[in-house]
Amino acid sequence: MALTALMAAVVVAPAFAQSVDIAGEWGRDNQEDQDHRGPGAELGDYTGIPLNAAARRKAETWDASVLSQPEQQAKPHPAQYSMRGPQPNLRIDKVVHPVTGQLIAYTLEGFFGRADRVIWMDGRPHPSRYAEHTFAGFSTGEWVDNKLKVTTTHMKTAFVNRNGPPTSYRGVMVEYFTRHGTLLSHISFVDDPVYLDEPMVRTSEFSQRPGQHVGAAIPFETVDELGDKATGWVPSWPIGTRHEEFANRFGLPFEVTRGGAETLYPEYQKTIEALRRQAPSARR
Numbered sequence: 001m002a003l004t005a006l007m008a009a010v011v012v013a014p015a016f017a018q019s020v021d022i023a024g025e026w027g028r029d030n031q032e033d034q035d036h037r038g039p040g041a042e043l044g045d046y047t048g049i050p051l052n053a054a055a056r057r058k059a060e061t062w063d064a065s066v067l068s069q070p071e072q073q074a075k076p077h078p079a080q081y082s083m084r085g086p087q088p089n090l091r092i093d094k095v096v097h098p099v100t101g102q103l104i105a106y107t108l109e110g111f112f113g114r115a116d117r118v119i120w121m122d123g124r125p126h127p128s129r130y131a132e133h134t135f136a137g138f139s140t141g142e143w144v145d146n147k148l149k150v151t152t153t154h155m156k157t158a159f160v161n162r163n164g165p166p167t168s169y170r171g172v173m174v175e176y177f178t179r180h181g182t183l184l185s186h187i188s189f190v191d192d193p194v195y196l197d198e199p200m201v202r203t204s205e206f207s208q209r210p211g212q213h214v215g216a217a218i219p220f221e222t223v224d225e226l227g228d229k230a231t232g233w234v235p236s237w238p239i240g241t242r243h244e245e246f247a248n249r250f251g252l253p254f255e256v257t258r259g260g261a262e263t264l265y266p267e268y269q270k271t272i273e274a275l276r277r278q279a280p281s282a283r284r
Helices: 002-012 031-037 053-060 064-068 245-249 268-277
Strands: 024-029 090-096 103-109 117-120 138-144 147-153 172-180 183-191 200-208
Antiparallel strands (some): 103 117, 138 147, 147 172, 172 183
16 A cells, blocks of 8 residues: 555656646736736837737727727736736636646636636647637646746737737737746737737736635626717727827827837837937927
8 A cells, every 4th residue: 555655646746846836816016017007008108019010000090988889898808918907816726637636727817807717737739720719818838947838829809908009819929927935927928920020028926915815707787888979880090190198298209109129129229319309300
């Protein structure tokens, strides 16, 4: 019996020895990101996003009143964005095999709209590209250098910020979860060949909060917020609209607020300086 128990321990142990435990209750640490992650980015603020021309055109026509449409009111935050929303305060649970104790999956719960996620850890493949796309996507995980690497596909067309910048169903997201004691670091890379010139990188921090409780999902209740609008009205700004309020409020040249891969690098500071020297034409 003792030999049998020892052999069982040897077989089961590697599944847990290869990783740290990220399960638990985790709360967001917004810090300087509060304005973006709470009320949301301002209209026209596409800084930090490697938008291409098509994404910029689509973002500039986005109108916040679209969120008042009944079919939009209950829309959850997509996987491409949900880790950055006004929540999340997360609960990460392990799903283990009832007999072997092998880790099968992690579940992430607590996102806005409750597009809660499952990260499959049992080696299953991603489905066909024709399979259903959801707000949560299809995620698989593996341990790499003591970090949980997560690859997510099959995400719906959605957004990377709540002010219009879009993502397509062809996007793929790679994430890394790293635990440092009571802190959980999250890095995401969203690669979208339709709307991004290069992968969009974000980092977020979460603190362990044992007293936190992520409750059951609460159904949305839609209400009529557009009673004065004709049936079929679609909120939008005309193509070519210049959203200059954000740039003017912070004294920035308008061009630097429009996003793009080139704006993400330190060398772009020289461009900003050149645009400032052209003022006031750069701020018209």
